[in-house]
Amino acid sequence: MAVTAADYDTKRDTEFLAEIAEVFRKHPEAARKYGLASFTLERKMGVDYTQKYGVSRIEGDRIITEFRLREKIPPEARMRICVKYELHGQDLECVHWEEAQE
Numbered sequence: 001m002a003v004t005a006a007d008y009d010t011k012r013d014t015e016f017l018a019e020i021a022e023v024f025r026k027h028p029e030a031a032r033k034y035g036l037a038s039f040t041l042e043r044k045m046g047v048d049y050t051q052k053y054g055v056s057r058i059e060g061d062r063i064i065t066e067f068r069l070r071e072k073i074p075p076e077a078r079m080r081i082c083v084k085y086e087l088h089g090q091d092l093e094c095v096h097w098e099e100a101q102e
Contacts (some may be wrong), residue, residue, distance in 0.1 A: 054096035
């Protein structure tokens, strides 16, 4: 499951990343708190965030992520911390979270 240059639009990505870098320069406190992630690996795995969501946990020095069907989201309210957002129209939607410690 190697990621290749074909997975990226180098010119468009370079322009986009330059603009994001400028935003981080304008907001250094946010730059220490946030990063930018690509969904390339999830796309290679066939993860469809309209049907699944990711949940991550820490085990030692590894981050383990599982993808679960949205229809199986438990009905009870649980504390979650959003770790990845995806833009849908003009709205950011949480598509991946970490279960908070109880």
